[in-house]
Amino acid sequence: MSELATTLEAHLSCPSCAKLLTYYDAVNSTHFACPQCHTLFAQTAKGATEKVRQFQDVPRLAPCLPLGSIGTLPDGLLYRVTGYMLRKEKSTPARWQEFMLFNPTAGYAQLSLYEGHWMFIRPTQEEYKGLSGRSGNHRVVLDGDTTFSIYNKYQPQILYATGEFDWNILDDERLTITEFVAPPRMLIEEKAKGRAVEWYRAEHIEPGAVARAFAVPMSRIPFRTGVGAVQPAPGGDSWPALKQFTILLLLLVLVTEMVFGMIRPHRQLLRESFASGPTQSLVLPAPAAAAATATTEKVLVSMPFEVPDSTTSLQVEVRADLDNSWLELPVSLVNEQTGRGFEFTKNIEYYHGYESGESWSEGSVEADALLTRIPAGRYHLNLYPASENNRPVSFTVTVTENPWLPSNLLLLVLGLLLYPGILIYRRQQHEQSRWEQSDYTP
Secondary structure, three states, rough: HHHHHOOOEEEEEEOOOOEEEOOOOOOOOEEEEOOOOEEEEEEEEEEEOOEEEEOOOOOOOOOOOOOOOEEEEOOEEEEEEEEEEEEEEEOOOOEEEEEEEEEOOOEEEEEEEEEEEEEEEEEOOOOOOOEEOOOOOOOEEEEEEEEEEEEEOOOOOEEEEEEEEEHHHHHHHOEEEEEEEEOOEEEEEHHHHHHHEEEEEEEEEEHHHHHHHOOOHHHHHOOOOOOOOOOOOOHHHHHHHHHHHHHHHHHHHHHHEEEEEEOOEEEEEEEEEEEEEOOOOEOOHHHHHHHHHOOOOOOEOOEEEEEOOOOOOEEEEEEEOOOEEEEEEEEEEEHHHHEEEEEEEEEEEEEEEOOOOOOEEEEEEEEEEEEOOOOEEEEEEEOOOHOOOOOOHHEEEEEOOOOOOHHHHHHHHHHHHHHHHHHHHHHHHHHHHHHHOOOOOO
């Protein structure tokens, strides 16, 4: 603050209304715009003043950053607001505001404001070369490893100004300005006949940061609408880290799944076929006969099988030979040592036909059940099939330990991808909105 506080102020009178104007760059400022009568005038080397233009398009509201106010910008330097311009593109209705900033050591910079979006702009001595596209116009500019894509090309028109300037701002109306973006940064090329090409670097700055820098209440900062040319996409700088972290988590999940698959192997414990019907009263395989507890004439008893200690879950799958019919199958998994049972019921139905020239089908011939926390031991299945009109139905039962359940893995993966997926969608919508403002959509 001390550097700007000690900057000498100078004064001169407006040649139109005699208002005394204060300015801060007594060495370089040559053009001035009066906030009272809206006259742009120049000061000659001999100290005389001459009128250049009378502005007619006077804004209804005063600039949100007052002339003379001081603030710290992203480069860490203190700048004073010394000038203000209202500009537009000659070929479109698009209007924006520019605030001239002055630091005695660093020189001039600008704050650009368009529809509530701010950019901090500084001149650069770098020279950039564009890469030609199909039309022959340069479409991208390379800055190191960063590719800047063409976003806009226009000629400016000065509608209004107030404050001091170190050049004739009306000369800018002869410029052709091309903007290249790589959010949150922009490269700006200014060209005109008879003068060297000039480049500027711009970066996005949040409205709240501008308000804090110049101690201006947020109520005075214009409301932001739409998506700015270099406004960062949702996720900002944290998006690359989030993407890498998500990929690492997915790899960890897959590795964990493989490790558990080796520690707890997937193995078939039973596969047996049965038939139900009015003539089928009881099936008791010899090894399971002593363990059979059936008391009705329709119970079917499977062969016994061992459930080891390493088993965390059992999957019981049923496949029935159904044809326009149904099968109701209550099942009891019985521990032959303790007599404890684990029951469930599966209803299977499958119908198909041909109607109005088209074939149709509904239902399925398969069903499955997952049983967890089954103690180790010797087991068999008691099956109590019931079918439509007691028609004979044959079916196969398969029991598998530690089944691989893609649904669980899928749910976990979907959970991991939920937030990144939402963020990807928001980023895509953000980019689409950004490029809707441009005539050079990629």
